Amino acid sequence: MIDTGPGRHRTVAAGAPGDGSGRSSDGHGQISALIADLVPGDSAETTARRISERVLSVDGVDFAAVAMFQGADGIRSLAAVGHDGIDIPEANSSNSAVDPRRRARIRRLRERAQKGAWIETRPPTDGSLMASAFARLGIRTLAMAPIDLDGNVIGFIQVGSCDRGSVPSLTALLPTLLSLGQLASLLLAPQLGLRAELDDRRAAIIRMIERRAFRSVYQPIVMMPTGRIVGFEALTRFADRSRPELTFAAAARVGLGIDLEVATITAAIAEAAALPRDAWLDLNVSPELLEDTSRLSYLLWKAAPRPIVLEVTEHEAIEDYGRLRQRVADLGIPVRLAVDDAGAGFASLRHVLELRPAIIKLDRSLVAEIDVDPVRQGLVVGLRHFAAAAGSTVLAEGIETIAQRDALLNLGVELGQGYLLGRPAPVTTVLRRRADHADPPVIARETGGTTPPELVHRVGAILWEADGTEERMTFVSEGSTALTGHPAARWLMEPRFWEDHLHADDRPAVLAAMSTAIGSEEHVSLQYRFRLADGSYRWFEDVVEVLPGTAGHVRLVGVMIDVTERRHLQEQLAHRVSHDPLTGLLNREGLHEIVSNAVSAPSGGVAAILFLDIDRFKLVNDSLGHGIGDDLLRLIAGRLKEAVRESDAVARVGGDEFVVFATCQDAPDIVALGRRLVDALAAPYEVGGRILSHPASVGIAYLAPGEVPDHAIREADIAMYAAKQAGGNRPVVYEPAMLDAALARLDRVDPRVAARVN
Numbered sequence: 080m081i082d083t084g085p086g087r088h089r090t091v092a093a094g095a096p097g098d099g100s101g102r103s104s105d106g107h108g109q110i111s112a113l114i115a116d117l118v119p120g121d122s123a124e125t126t127a128r129r130i131s132e133r134v135l136s137v138d139g140v141d142f143a144a145v146a147m148f149q150g151a152d153g154i155r156s157l158a159a160v161g162h163d164g165i166d167i168p169e170a171n172s173s174n175s176a177v178d179p180r181r182r183a184r185i186r187r188l189r190e191r192a193q194k195g196a197w198i199e200t201r202p203p204t205d206g207s208l209m210a211s212a213f214a215r216l217g218i219r220t221l222a223m224a225p226i227d228l229d230g231n232v233i234g235f236i237q238v239g240s241c242d243r244g245s246v247p248s249l250t251a252l253l254p255t256l257l258s259l260g261q262l263a264s265l266l267l268a269p270q271l272g273l274r275a276e277l278d279d280r281r282a283a284i285i286r287m288i289e290r291r292a293f294r295s296v297y298q299p300i301v302m303m304p305t306g307r308i309v310g311f312e313a314l315t316r317f318a319d320r321s322r323p324e325l326t327f328a329a330a331a332r333v334g335l336g337i338d339l340e341v342a343t344i345t346a347a348i349a350e351a352a353a354l355p356r357d358a359w360l361d362l363n364v365s366p367e368l369l370e371d372t373s374r375l376s377y378l379l380w381k382a383a384p385r386p387i388v389l390e391v392t393e394h395e396a397i398e399d400y401g402r403l404r405q406r407v408a409d410l411g412i413p414v415r416l417a418v419d420d421a422g423a424g425f426a427s428l429r430h431v432l433e434l435r436p437a438i439i440k441l442d443r444s445l446v447a448e449i450d451v452d453p454v455r456q457g458l459v460v461g462l463r464h465f466a467a468a469a470g471s472t473v474l475a476e477g478i479e480t481i482a483q484r485d486a487l488l489n490l491g492v493e494l495g496q497g498y499l500l501g502r503p504a505p506v507t508t509v510l511r512r513r514a515d516h517a518d519p520p521v522i523a524r525e526t527g528g529t530t531p532p533e534l535v536h537r538v539g540a541i542l543w544e545a546d547g548t549e550e551r552m553t554f555v556s557e558g559s560t561a562l563t564g565h566p567a568a569r570w571l572m573e574p575r576f577w578e579d580h581l582h583a584d585d586r587p588a589v590l591a592a593m594s595t596a597i598g599s600e601e602h603v604s605l606q607y608r609f610r611l612a613d614g615s616y617r618w619f620e621d622v623v624e625v626l627p628g629t630a631g632h633v634r635l636v637g638v639m640i641d642v643t644e645r646r647h648l649q650e651q652l653a654h655r656v657s658h659d660p661l662t663g664l665l666n667r668e669g670l671h672e673i674v675s676n677a678v679s680a681p682s683g684g685v686a687a688i689l690f691l692d693i694d695r696f697k698l699v700n701d702s703l704g705h706g707i708g709d710d711l712l713r714l715i716a717g718r719l720k721e722a723v724r725e726s727d728a729v730a731r732v733g734g735d736e737f738v739v740f741a742t743c744q745d746a747p748d749i750v751a752l753g754r755r756l757v758d759a760l761a762a763p764y765e766v767g768g769r770i771l772s773h774p775a776s777v778g779i780a781y782l783a784p785g786e787v788p789d790h791a792i793r794e795a796d797i798a799m800y801a802a803k804q805a806g807g808n809r810p811v812v813y814e815p816a817m818l819d820a821a822l823a824r825l826d827r828v829d830p831r832v833a834a835r836v837n
Contacts, residue, residue, distance in 0.1 A: 123147075123157055123267050124157050124158060126263070126266050127145035127157035127158035127263075127267065128145075128157075128158035128160070130143075130145055130158070130236065130259060130262075130263060131143040131144055131145055131158045131159065131160045132160055134236070134238055134256075134259070135160050135161075135162070135238075139240055139242060139245060139248045139249070140238050140239070140240060140252075141161065141162040141216055141217075141218060141239055141240055141241045142159075142160070142161045142162065142212070142213070142216055142218050142237075142238060142239035142240075143159075143160055143236075143237070143238045144156060144158060144159035144160070144167075144209075144237045145158050145159075145226075145234065145235075145236055145267075146159075146234050146235055146237065147226070147233055147234035147267075148185075148188075148189055148232070148233060148234055149278060153185065154185050154188070156209065157234075157267075159209065159212065161212060161215075161216045162216065162241075163215075163216060165215075167209070167212045184203060188223075189232065191223075192223070192225040192232045192235050193225070193232055195225065195257070196222070196223060196224040196225070196253040196254075196256060196257050196260075197222075197223055198220065198221070198222055198223075198246060198249055198250055198253075199220070199221040199222075199223065200219070200220050200246065202218050202219070202220075202221055202239065213239065216241065217241045218239035218240070218241060219239075219240065219241055219242065219243060219245065220239065220240045220242070220245045220246055220249055221237060221238070221239045221249075222237070222238045222239075222249040222250070222252055222253060222256060223235050223236070223237050223256075224236045224253060224256035224257045224259065224260045225257075225260055226263045226264050226267065227260060227264055228264045233264065233267075234263075234267070235260070236256050236259055236260055236263065238256065277332070277333050280329055280332070280333050281333040281334070284329065284330045284333060284335045284338075284339060285335070287317070287318075287319075287326075287339070288335070288338060288339060288342045291342070291346065292317060292318040292319070293315050293316065293317045293318060293342075293343060293346070294315075294316055294318075294346075294505060295313055295314070295315060295316075295343070295347040295350050295351075295505070296313075296314050296315075296503040296504055296505055297312065297313055297314070297351065297354065297503065297504065297505075297509055298311065298312045298314060298496060298501060298502065298503040298504075299311055299496070299500060299501035299509075300312060300359075300361065300474065300495070300496050301494070301495050301496065301501065302493060303487070303488055303492075303493055303494070303495045304488065308355075308358060308501070309358060309359065309494070310359035310360070310361055310386075310388065311351065311354055311358055311359075311360060311361065311509070312361035312363075312390070312496065312503075313347035313348075313351060313360060313361065313362055313363070314363075314503050315343045315347070316503075326339070327339060327340070331365075331367075336365065336367060337365070337367055337368050337371065337374075340364070340365060340368050341368070341374065341378065344362055344364070344378055345378060345381075347360075347362065348360070348362075348378060348379075348381050348382045349381070350505075351382070351385070351506065353506050353510060354506060354509065354510075356384070356385055357386075358385075358386075359385070359386035359387065359388050359415075360385050360386070360387055360388070361388040361417065362387065362389055362390065363390045363392050363419075364390065364391060364392065365391075366391065366403055369389075369391075369403060369406045369407065370406060372406055372409045375410060376410045376411055376412055379410065379412045379414065380412060383412070386415070387412070387413075387414045387415070388414065388415045388416070388417050388437070388438060389407070389414050389415070389416055390416075390417040390418075390419055390440070391403075391416060391417070391418055391419070391434070391436075392419060400433035400434060403434070404434065415436075415437035415438065416434055416435075416437055416438070417436050417437065417438035417439070417440055417474070418431060418434060418436045418438075418440065419440045419442075419476075431462075431465055431466065431469055431471065432465065432626060432636070433626075435469045435470060435471065436469070436471055437471060437472065438471065438472050438473075438474050438494070439462065439466050439469075439471045439473050439474065440474045440475075440476050440496075441459065441462065441473060441474065441475045441476060441492070442476065442477075443476045443477025443497075444477075445458060445459065446475050446476060446477045446483055446487070446497070447477065447483075449475075449483050449486045449487060449490075450480070450482040450483050450485070450486035451482075453640070453641075453644075453645075454620060454640050454642060454645065456486070456490060456540075457638060457640035457641075458540075458622070458638060458640070459473075459487070459490045459492065460490065460540045460542070460638075461540055461542050461622075461637075461638035463490065463491055463492070464542045464556065465542075465636070472494060473491075473492050473494065474494035474495065474496060475487045475492050475494070475495050475496065475497075476496050476497060477496075477497045478495045478496065478497030478498075478500060479497055479498045479499050481499065483497075483499070484499060484500075540556075540558055540638055540639070540640050540641075541555065541556055541558045541559045541562055541563075541619075541638070541639035541640075542554075542555070542556035542558070542637075542638055543555045543556070543559075543570070543636070543637060543638075543639065544634065544635065544636045544637075545577075545634075545635040545636075546628065546632055546633070546634065546635075547597050547628075547632070547633035547634065547635045548628070548631070548632040548633050550574075550575065550578075551571075551574065552570045552571050552576065553571070554571075555567045555570040555571060562617075562639075562641055563580075563609065563612060563617075564611050564612025564613060565580075565611075565612050578590065580609055581607055581608070581609060581610075582608035582609070582610065582616055584608075585607040585608055586607075589605050589607045592605055593605070593623070596623065596625050597625055597633050597635075599625075600625045600626075600627070600633075601625060602622070602623060602624045602625065603622075603623050603625075604620065604621070604622050604623075605620070605621040605622075605623065606618065606619070606620050606621075606642070606646075607619060607621070609639075617641055617643040618641070618642050618643045618645075618646040619639045619640060619641055619642060620639070620640045620642045621637055621638070621639045621640075622637055622638050622640070623635055623636070623637035624636050624637060656668065656669075657669030657672065659731040661709060661712060661713065661731070662712055662713055662715075662716035662731050663716065664716050664719075664720075664729050664730050664731045664737070665728060665729065665730035665731075666730060666731065666732070667730065669730060670728060670730035670732065670738055670740060670788075671788050671789070673728045673740060674728070674740050674782070674791075675788055677740070677742065678782050678783075678784055678785055678786055678788070679784075679785065682742070684742045684743055684745070685743055685744070685745055685746055685748070685749055685781060686740070686742045686781065686782040687740075687741055687742075687743070687746075687749045687779055687780065687781045687782060687791075687795075688738060688739075688779070688780050688782065688788070688791045688794075688795040689739040689740075689741065689749075689752065689753050689756065689777055689778070689779050689795060689810070690736070690737075690738055690777065690778040690779075690780075690792065690795035690796045690798070690799045691719075691736065691737040691739070691756060691760070691775045691776070691777050691799070692735060692736050692737075692775065692776050692799050692803070693715060693735040693736075693737075693760070693773050693774075693775055694773055694774050694775060694776060694803070694807045694808070695773055696708070696711070696734070696735035696773055697735075699711055699771065699773070703767060703769070706767075707766055707767045707769075710766050710767065711764060711766050711771065711773070712731070712735065714764050714766065715737070715760060715764075715773075716729070716731065716737075718759045718760055719737060719739065719756065719759070719760075721759065722755050722756050722759040723739055723741065723752070723756075726741075726742065727739055727740065727741040727752075728740040728741075732792075738792060738795070739752070739756065746781070746812075749779060749781070750779065750810060750812065753777045753779050753810030754810055756775065756777055756810070757774065757775055757777055757808060757809060757810055760773070760774055760775040761774045761775075761808060774807060774808035775807075775808070776800075776802035776803045776807040776808065776809065776811075777802060777809070777810040777811070778794075778795040778796060778797065778798030778799030778800070778801065778802055778810075778811055778812075778813060779795060779810055779811065779812045779813060780792075780795035780798060780812075780813040781812075794813040794818075795813060797813060797817045797818055798811045798812060798813035798814075798817060799811070800817075801813075801817050801820075
């Protein structure tokens, strides 16, 4: 073994071209050429193969490889190429799959790589795939260089030669290999770091499966009108207390999703044998596992004769619904399908129409406020309509309160699941509850199981379908007449009826969003004003799903929900946040938003802040009381609104301080506006049977595009004090000297404060 010494590079001069050595002396040129071939972001395998192929093109090199270490005594070959052009199989090993001789060699490689580059004159003969490749190629000498990342060796570059006298030439190549190792560390580190992380996760999932580090729990599914348990959903809880959906997703990312599913389903079916035989068992199954029909059939056969419901979960979008339906048929075992998360943005409506499941499970986010939110109630009405068309039954998940249960019953939803009806528990606990009657059924009031017509009208829902290609309605529910005054026949018979009744201000954005959704075949949620038969407008939220229709046409299905009251409430809340409750003017936050938006996208002209302070206002509060002072402030606010233009913004930012934001053609127009404000406030006020005179001082500061509003407000404030110093009842434009004068006054009052300001 020949090396360059720990941490040192020993360079042996190579011959110049034409000296008989057959080697190029320009190692850095080789690296430069290699860099041109490499693309950051390529996979680790692609990068490693390009490095290996480039090194193999050097004269005298018959083999090149890039490998990374795994754990304490594991190794992974990222790329290995030989002079004969025959692919060398990926030679990977892990702690559990390597014999002692191989593990010992890997440990020696790791220890040696920590010391720098080196030469080996005896290639290994340990029976590994790589040793077999060395023997086939006739490799006699190896040169090795570490791939070092921040002082930690993560792998190595390996080259080999068949020549007996290749030690000098490979030694001369070591500096180039070391440089390549540094380059490789930069390019491979992100991928290798991720690979190592994924390997760790994979090992953790394997241990979880081997040790059965999980347990099955069962949540009852209840027929709410009677309280009878009709089924149980099998759920998994992991020993490390991780969230099940995250653990299953992590397993899928490392290629072990199906293995973990099979392990947990096997345990769930075995333990469920003790549950009542007439109750169905709800099992969560991914579309990926449904592809492995023979494996899944064997699992489900163990559950016979218990009724089985397969709840289709998604790790990624279902691309071929027909194939999925065929896979269910291929199971050869009678099962019913369920789809989960229905109503979460109405995105799963396509599942309902395409899969025709026996059970549609309402998403818990939809159930959470079902007793108080008409919008959620409208979505449930819509889902029940489409469920009936598909021959499906609706089941509500996440029921936690009696109010939620009663609202669902009123909407015609009879099947329920949630903490109110029974928490998930191991089989032994479920059986003990039934034996001890510790978990008695929750009996609902009598209900016929249908949706009362008055509730359909109250929730404000219109169910509709349309041919998106021909732009015509094909179905609209009776609620259309009750909510809009337009009979259903008009929706169906008049071309572009829906579009023509959109508010003119909303129509462009709504049609653009609809067109985008049709083009991408995705669902979309719209909000717009719709003209009623009496000519008035109401706000609707329209949740639309885009589906493939017949003959290449696009099919649209959706639910229009009246959200007028909710919009008004939102507007009222937004107004309270941005407006002064006493005067109705903008407050500081509302003004700040308007000014920020204006200066970030200037439209020309001159923008300015006008800061107003009411002279001698404090005397009113002190002498006549705050009630009279408030009346005076409201009168002042009214005069300001009358004096400004519609495009100007008026705000109350303090007790008797007001700000106007205005944009005019030029600076003289701004000053004229300031004069107009002074004149408007100079006239006497009649308040509480008294005549009061309280003129205003106005400071003006101009805003540059992109300027911070608070900076201009401060300058206008300083100019306002300059106006007071000049006798008040006048506008004054800010000048930098005013700040110096203000600081000088502060210095005279308290030099310590002035020092802190400076």
